[in-house]
Amino acid sequence: MRYSGFKVIKEALTGHKGWKPAWRDPEPKAHYDIVIIGGGGHGLATAHYLASVYGQHRVAVIEKGWIGGGNVGRNTTIIRSNYLLDGNEPFYEFSLKLWEGLEQDLNYNAMVSQRGIMNLIHSDAQRDAFIRRGNAMILNGADAEYLDLAQIKQEYPFLNFDDARFPIKGGLAQRRGGTVRHDAVAWGYARAADSRGVDIIQNCEVIGFRIENGTCLGVETSRGFIGAGRVGCAVAGNSSRLMSKAGMRLPIESHVLQAFVSEGLKPVLPGVITFGAGHFYVSQSDKGGLVFGGDIDGYNSYAQRGNLPVVEDVCEGGMAIMPMIGRARLLRMWGGIMDMSMDGSPIIDRTHIDGLYFNGGWCYGGFKATPASGYAFAHLLARDEPHDTATAYRFDRFRTGHMIDEKGMGNQPNLH
């Protein structure tokens, strides 16, 4: 079924009887060419691109709960490609380009909204670093714009210019950055993949891998064994838990990142703003809520909830940079579990077990990467070779010393 304004009108006039389930609820088959573990954004995107670009139709996505229940539905919805390093920037720019055509590709309005992202600058050293980054972005074919203080004042008059502890000195903007309605990404990919024959199997938990002679033959699940030519794991947040079932230890720690939304407000913010002297970034959803976040809590956790000190830290950052939000109310907070990797960058790679592939380590950059991650993982699963934009995301980069460390924090995951 094709969605369109015409269809909405037609259904409205005929009692909405024609709407069908957005995806089927199939029983698992005994065998698939490719099984993807994880019905989150990345897993569903992988399935979509496997089916739509790589001609793979005997594909299943298996999800232990409900699709879209993990980090794709628990993030702050920001998309951007403002990365510094050559290992990252082309990948994220590829992702941004896929976002730009997403709705037409999926026939689903995920509300990709390129209202821009502004990284504020508060020191000379930060300016130097952001100029280097802006240049790297442009040299990689992305867009970047440096704004001086006067320009920032003009565009964001509500920021704290009067009594800031760390005065604003400028900003690096990416006008093509923005936000996307996060849940709709999962649903849109699911619906599109389903329409091409991908089986989306919910409430099916992986209990183990069937590995014989170094080859993965399929997965043992709560609904029985499912055979697979290739198995791709895309369960960021739970990567270590899952891969331990295949005997692997990963360069990853799980950490909780909290996110926050305020009550609905009439439009306040034009795009995404990040505070450069504290832990605070914010945008405003189409419903009017200020969606904001800060730093991870900093300790290993699988609990999907955080603690008060970080809540306070984030709100302090918010009040420092935009003191007009003091009387806006925090409505809801939640926590997502991040795969914090050892250099802050992801992994999309084969494992040492034949037929078993891994996608994870997204830290808190996973949402914006969803389309490119799915595309690159589909490429790897279909062709058994890395996609051009993801060649650096190898497991062995730590062994060889080719870390992709944007923040320069080294092998301490909670600092990335």
Next chain:
Amino acid sequence: MIINHPLLGPRDSAEFVYLGAAELMNRPDPETASADDWHDYAYLRDNPAGTHRELWFHEGGDRSILIVTRDTTTHEISAVELARRGAPK
């Protein structure tokens, strides 16, 4: 969270800096370790969902590093000890 410091009693976790898994104490022997040993030490983690031994540095206190045994699914702390062997208990 509250960490029950062996010397100072219950302390708010905000006084501490988290340093990571206690596995970091097992630095390979530079005389004998292979490249793999160094890689595994520096980069691989058990990262369990459940009981986890981890290091907390009491930066806002007595500067002890504590080994905290904590459940990563509930945050419940079951043991706290000083990292430095032979330190007064």
Next chain:
Amino acid sequence: MTQKNRLDGGQIDRNTTLNFTFDGKTYAGHPGDTLASALLANNVRLMGRSFKYHRPRGPLTAGSEEPNAIVKLRSGARQEPNTRATTAELFEGLAAKSQNRWPSLAFDAMAINDRFSNFLTAGFYYKTFMWPAAFWEKLYEPIIRKAAGLGSLSMQADPDEYDKGFRHCDLLIIGAGPAGLNAALTAGRAGKHVILADEDFRMGGRLNAETLNIADMTGADWAAHTVAELSALPNVRLMPRTTVIGAFDHGIYGAVERISDHLATPPTGKPRQILWRIYAKQTLLCAGATERPIAFENNDRPGIMLAASLRAYANRWAATPAQRIAIFTNNDDGHRTAQDLHTKGVKIAAVIDTRPDAPRSHDYEVLRGAQISDTKGRLGLTFAEVTLSDGSNRTVECGALGVSGGWNPNVHLTCHQRGRPTWDDTLAAFVPGGTLPPGMTVAGAANGTFSTHGALKSGADAARKALGIKGRAPAVPDAEDAPITQTPFWYVEGCSRAWLDQQNDVTVKDVKLSHQEGFRSVEHLKRYTTLGMATDQGKTSNMGGLAIMAELAGKSIPEVGTTIFRPPYTPTAIGALAGRMRGKEFHPTRLTPSHFWAKERGAVFVEVGNWLRAQWFPLPGETHWRQSVDREVTATRASVGVCDCTTLGKIDVQGTDAATFLNKIYCNGFAKLAVGKTRYGLMLREDGIAMDDGTAARLAEDQFVVTTTTANAAKVYQHMEFVRQCLMPDADVQLISTTEAWAQYAVAGPNSRRLLQKIVDSDYDISNEGFPFMACANITVCGGLRARLFRISFSGELAFEIAVPSRYGDALMRKLMEEGEEFDVTPYGTEALGVMRIEKGHAAGNELNGTTTALNLGMGRMVSKAKDSIGSKLSERPGLNEADALMQVGLRPVDAGDKVTAGGHLMNATGPVDAKHDQGYVTSAAYSPTLGSMIGLGFLKDGGNRMGETLRLVSPVTDLTVKVEVVSAHFVDPEGERVRA
């Protein structure tokens, strides 16, 4: 001004009249009123508009669960959007406005949406607005954004202050209804430290809203008596107006106390609100229950309210939305409302009870087995259409309708650590279950114990159990103990536009559509329809949606999924969570001992981490910062300059194994450093990347003083403690940070020795022979003041760093200025410091950026192969040692007038300019008054072998392309003759 709908009695102070305005019109109320109760008393039912369809709305409830009556309170910078009229305490001069409507509340143009509601069903926006792609940001989204949102911010800085504090107790009791009060009494009398917190301004909970008696007094009087006794107990702290917002780990609760929200403005020196972090050994949740509605067609008109809320308005506030009221109920509690209203003189039009066997009444008509099929009244209820048990219809005229579908325990805080409530079939409701936050127990209605007697008893019992109070339990005062059964009745069959989530306009029809389209789990339901996502957090709506989904799916409610709740319990001002950490107080400001001296000199300061450092010292007539900085550099290189470098990290390392320890910490050797000598040291992270650099001075066999960069002081100290405690636990070495104990100054320039000789006591020989380059010593200055002297140089000149105990820093600086007059001594700031270190090619923060190795920094050979040090092994990995690795170089513009920009990228002189052809980047740049042009430091592929090559420096983001020449990074005195002079 008449209060037409004001009844007799109530807990309001009729002796005082408070004037207030709503949408510009003046009304009167009394102390004890909420904005909602006062408006109802003034016959105002219409208070807001819904989010999507802009339907006219009045209050549904009398508490913090309110979805509809949300207003813009106050004006100017204190404007508070989305404030619940049902909890806003009335004060003299209160001004409120309705919101999300245009041009007026009674006539809202956006109500056109309601006419098109059939097009605007759940999730319709996912299916359209996709073509053409560019129209989303340009056309569709701006319209949607403008229409969405509720209230508006003032866009001015919040003028009020917020505080934070800590409190500790044996027992935190959340909720001061019968269970909470009796629990507090039990624990308080036993001498335990108790905190009793309640979100309401009057403690007592439902006791204030009921006519039920406890012992020989009314419930409200019993509550007042109990509060009086509790407030006399020194071990009990009563916290009214305090909402416990979240249950965090290990018994830590967040609570917001509203200090001044019931006043026009906070009294001088008082905050608006305080965020308390309450550390509770045990917690007793007595949060009561929330009445649940029944969904029926057009059940959202102003005047349609929860029945027990109507009762609360009548009993507590002596207010009623209308003089003629009907009740729609599926349980006995609805009849209690009818009885109370009748007693207060309100005409009961009818009680419509879904049960065929409903109790009858002498006072009013009961329509048994009847249901409401529709309602009328555009801006307020006028009629209810009733389907009687025989299928016939009847129109009931009424200005208000009380709806009672039973009660849901307020389990919210039990879910904050992701515990899931369990389904209780007897109550047809979720009750606390599964894993509660450790230390929490639940009593009273929050635990499904709905009778007054039950609440009193369970509160006392729970307190005794939680605190281990022994002995015979005191008698529970007499109170009603009516057995409760709740038979579920969620919605009237066949209804369609029947509201579940009133604020977000989610109707039964939307839930059906959600099911039809496959969004069937509770998580999908709420995300697809936005059910429960409004400012009331679904307190009155989630259950209904869940029940309907269960019915559609042919499953039980618990099978569909439980709703779990997250903090905060009610929406919380962001200002309260930030407290005082805003403006200049966002972070602490660290000042060096000579800060005030620098201020006197007119220094311009710059934030360096939390420090403020003098950036330059302008002289009269200097109009551009470059004039000052150039002068400071030139004067220092010509004669002598002084720079405050107190902010450098200083770590005292002592013990017999101190040298061994430093040998492990630094990649270069320290074991053999002689006493009285200083050495430059580079420390690596274990992954082989440079972490920090600095110097270590051996002041004694077993004592070193280590310096770190300003930025990395804390991190390096932490790293050293890790190595000491975790990797070298048996070594005899002790560390302490002495950054704040010593004020330290760089004295640099050819006359630096002559200047220092004037203050260093004559016992100490600081001649070039007696105190050569890299010497260090404990000395005295100015006639006996202990000091440390290091002959080290960041500027490349003959230079020293001298440290004195912090309290003498200011005096020393003044003394240096005084004694230096004959040399035209010049204080210099961080800019000149930066210029000189770039001229000398010293790495700093921009080069030590966390991704660079010793090799990149041109110090590859420093990494000793003769020993093991942190990072030495992993620095050998091939990726860190590639043939064309980045190497630090100097850069000079080919045309001396050209600009060099830090952050610029380096490209070959010819060929494409893109990422694939990137040769490196510029880390630092400055104008060098010494060389008369800008210069830069950068990392260049294979840089060591490319001296003299011309490159293009490109910075497209600042629109710059210049030709630069690769030169040695040591622009000044490459042979190092000056530092040794």
